[in-house]
Amino acid sequence: MSEQPLTVPPDMRLFKVEDAMNLLSLGRNTIFELIRSGRLRSVKEGRSRLIPGAAITEYIALLEREAS
Incomplete structure (x- = not known):
């Protein structure tokens, strides 16, 4: 019997800082400044x-709200 790989929705994952940098197209210092500022x-x-992952989604939504 073969087991199917577990698929985790992106909003349920935990991303390393380097992964968040790539997802958001931001530098390391910027990511840590965003974390420090809340x-x-x-x-x-x-x-x-x-x-x-949910925090990344929330941050993008925040940027969209601020842009409008």
């Missing part, structure tokens, strides 16, 4: 800083 939520697991 505009981009993040979590810590051990020594790693991770960004929830």
Whole structure:
């Protein structure tokens, strides 16, 4: 019996800072500044800083609201 791979929706994933940089087309310093300012939520697991997929979606929505 073959098991199907688990598919996790993007908003349920945790992204490394480098992945968030690529998804948002932003630099490392900008990502950490957004985290410090509270505009981009993040979590810590051990020594790693991770960004929830939902936080990326919320940040994009925030940018869209600010643009209108």
